[in-house]
Amino acid sequence: MGLTLVVTQTEKVDPARLCEDCKYRDSLLAKAGCQPGDACIRIESGRQIDRFLQRHPELAEQYLDDPFWERRAIAVRWSPAHRAIEKVADADETVRRSVATRLKGEDLLLLAADPDREVRITVASRLPPTLLNRLLHDVDYAVRLQVARRLPPGQLMKMARDEDLTVRKEVARRLPPFALRLMAEDEEPEIRRTVTSRMLPEEACSMLKDSDWSVRATAVLQVPLAALKPMLDDPEPDVAQLARERLNAESKD
Structure with missing residues (x-):
């Protein structure tokens, strides 16, 4: 997840004034290495600051403690990387988000408990899978969703009862088929449908008695043919019809 530059609204500044006392006036400016309105470190414009430091990354460290938050974030x-890590406790969350895009491995854990959700989402999207357990119980569902998307399948069972529907949907989508029974009694039919559609055929038989007709319909398409006869009398006509169609197709073959 990259840093999103914020376009700062400022009053119009005379380019000549900006350059009058600029330390780069006789060096970079003289050699067209910067240009107010396009690439300038002094103006409060994220795009211009970024263009300046993109051209002159060797100067970025000078601005890590700049009073302007956006200049610090772009300098990071x-x-x-060994200098960017110094800003993990910066007062501005945008700066810390920028830091999270630069760190790797265990260094990312320095931001695992950051108060800003976007920082933690970035951490969850970049942490090595072996370290994702540290964010399993994050208070924000979006952070846990990132964990559910990246956690090794064998460890996803730990998230099968997450309080958030979106997180559980991702878990149901990725759990190994042999472990799906852990979510067979989820309170949400949407989850149970996903679980049923991925279950091993024999295990899907247990879903033929589900209280939700759409889950039963999904099970009808998943179970062995030998389990379908009772479903011809299902109270939901669509479920009974699906069972009949499967059985008829088999008899024709």
């Missing part, structure tokens, strides 16, 4: 992007 272009500074060496």
Whole structure:
């Protein structure tokens, strides 16, 4: 997840004034290495600051402690990683989000408990899978969703009873078939349908008695043919019809 530059609204500034006392006036400016309105480190414009440091990344470290939060955030992007890590406790969340895009491995754990959800989402999207357990119980569902998307399948059972529907949907989509029975009694029919559609045929038989007709219909398409005869009398006509169609197709073969 990359850093999103924020276009800061500022009053119009005379380019000549910006350059009058700029330390780069006789070096970079003189050699067309910067240009107010396009690539400038002094103006409060994220795009111009980024263009400046993209051209001159060797200067980025000088701005890691700049008073302007956006200049610090962009400086983190272009500074060496060993310097970017120094800003993990920056007062501004945008700066810390930028730091999260630069760190790797265990260093990302420095931001695992950050108060900003976007920082933690970035951490969850970049942590090595072996370290994702640290975010299993994050208070924000979006962070846990990232974990559910990236956690090794064999460890997903730990999230089968997550309180959030979106997270459980992802778990149901990725759990190994042999473990899906753990979610067979989920309170949401949507989850049970996903579970049923991925179950091993023999295990899907247990879903033929589900209280929700759409789950039973999904089970009818999944179970062995030998289990279908009782479903011809299902109270839901669509379920009974599906069972009849499967049985008829088999008899024709």
